Amino acid sequence: MGNILRIGSAFIGVIVGAGFASGQEILQYFTSFGIPGIFAAIVATILFSYLGMILVWLGSHTQTTSHKDVIFRISGRYLGTVIDYILLFTLFGVGVVMIAGAGSNLNQQFGLPFFVGTTLMTLLVVLTGFLKVNRVVSIIGSITPVLIAFVILIAIYSLVTMDGSFASLNQVAQSIPTTLPNWFISSVNYVSFNVAVGASMAIVMGGAEKNPKTAAWGGLVGGLVLGIMIILIHLAIFSKIEEVGTLDMPMLGIVSNVSPILGIVMALVIFGMIYNTAIGMFFAFTSRFAESGTKKFKTIIVITMAVGYLASYVGFTDLISYFYPLIGYLGLFLMFALVVAPIIIKKQDARK
Numbered sequence: 001m002g003n004i005l006r007i008g009s010a011f012i013g014v015i016v017g018a019g020f021a022s023g024q025e026i027l028q029y030f031t032s033f034g035i036p037g038i039f040a041a042i043v044a045t046i047l048f049s050y051l052g053m054i055l056v057w058l059g060s061h062t063q064t065t066s067h068k069d070v071i072f073r074i075s076g077r078y079l080g081t082v083i084d085y086i087l088l089f090t091l092f093g094v095g096v097v098m099i100a101g102a103g104s105n106l107n108q109q110f111g112l113p114f115f116v117g118t119t120l121m122t123l124l125v126v127l128t129g130f131l132k133v134n135r136v137v138s139i140i141g142s143i144t145p146v147l148i149a150f151v152i153l154i155a156i157y158s159l160v161t162m163d164g165s166f167a168s169l170n171q172v173a174q175s176i177p178t179t180l181p182n183w184f185i186s187s188v189n190y191v192s193f194n195v196a197v198g199a200s201m202a203i204v205m206g207g208a209e210k211n212p213k214t215a216a217w218g219g220l221v222g223g224l225v226l227g228i229m230i231i232l233i234h235l236a237i238f239s240k241i242e243e244v245g246t247l248d249m250p251m252l253g254i255v256s257n258v259s260p261i262l263g264i265v266m267a268l269v270i271f272g273m274i275y276n277t278a279i280g281m282f283f284a285f286t287s288r289f290a291e292s293g294t295k296k297f298k299t300i301i302v303i304t305m306a307v308g309y310l311a312s313y314v315g316f317t318d319l320i321s322y323f324y325p326l327i328g329y330l331g332l333f334l335m336f337a338l339v340v341a342p343i344i345i346k347k348q349d350a351r352k
Contacts, residue, residue, distance in 0.1 A: 007218025045227020052223025059206020060215035189328030
């Protein structure tokens with residue numbers, strides 16, 4: 001049970017970064033559709049549960065240290081190459097968004113210049129990247145329970161203190177700009193994007209677990225809790241849409257309105273979740289080219305972080321608005337491969 005919870009918590013930690021913990025992703029993908037956003041959240045919960053289970057199980061079953069072997073095994077040479085490049089593009093791009101999110105987080109809550117948060121996050125990721133994969137998994141999983149507790153409390157508070165009718169709030173929510181066409185496509189796109197984000201690190205985490213059944217349960221639990229958190233955050237932001245709908249970090253805005261002290265705590269929790277995803281992205285990206293702990297790995301991660309740091313100055317909200325949906329559409333290739341992965345793996349094993 002301990003390993004199941006550790007894997008589940010780490011899976012959530014990899015997915016939940018700046019956009020999720022801050023509420024900006026949920027605002028654009030779910031709340032901007034108003035009341036139907038709850039149906040989108042339910043669809044996302046079902047998909048996350050299944051795909052999370054498959055991802056971590058694949059890593060454990062193949063005992064791999066990189067996503068490349070697994071992707072080529074379930075997708076074949078040609079589609080595997082396409083997915084491999086999509087994942088590399090995603091890992092680096094989302095890592096850049098996390099660095100930008102760190103700058104926005106400290107700027108919104110503490111008024112610090114943007115470069116302070118981006119520089120601090122870059123240095124933390126470089127230092128952590130020098131550790132072994134098991135240490136990284138433990139670090140990623142350790143902050144997740146704190147965020148879950150905060151999300152539950154914020155959702156309860158927001159619903160209890162909600163002003164206005166559902167109809168009036170729905171109208172305000174649907175006025176929030178989004179680049180997605182409808183709630184169903186938005187839901188599938190969101191899961192596809194996040195699976196592309198979490199696939200590499202989830203596979204690497206699964207590879208560190210000897211028991212495939214334990215790995216599968218860990219991925220299932222992680223996906224289920226992730227979906228429940230989406231529902232709660234959507235309800236919280238929807239209830240306070242008039243107050244926080246225009247903020248970079250709506251969840252941070254809700255907490256800060258309750259108490260400035262809790263706002264500081266929430267800002268630190270969000271910074272921790274940003275760090276979780278940033279290290280997950282850049283660690284998995286670098287693992288594709290070199291084994292962790294080696295001199296080559298350390299050299300690549302330093303160069304990668306330097307480029308990522310410069311790219312982060314495009315801006316947090318703009319990156320989420322345009323880059324995330326693009327990855328969501330590209331990630332459909334991976335989603336399809338994962339759905340049929342158990343059948344392919346069983347046929348391959350039967351031939352041995």
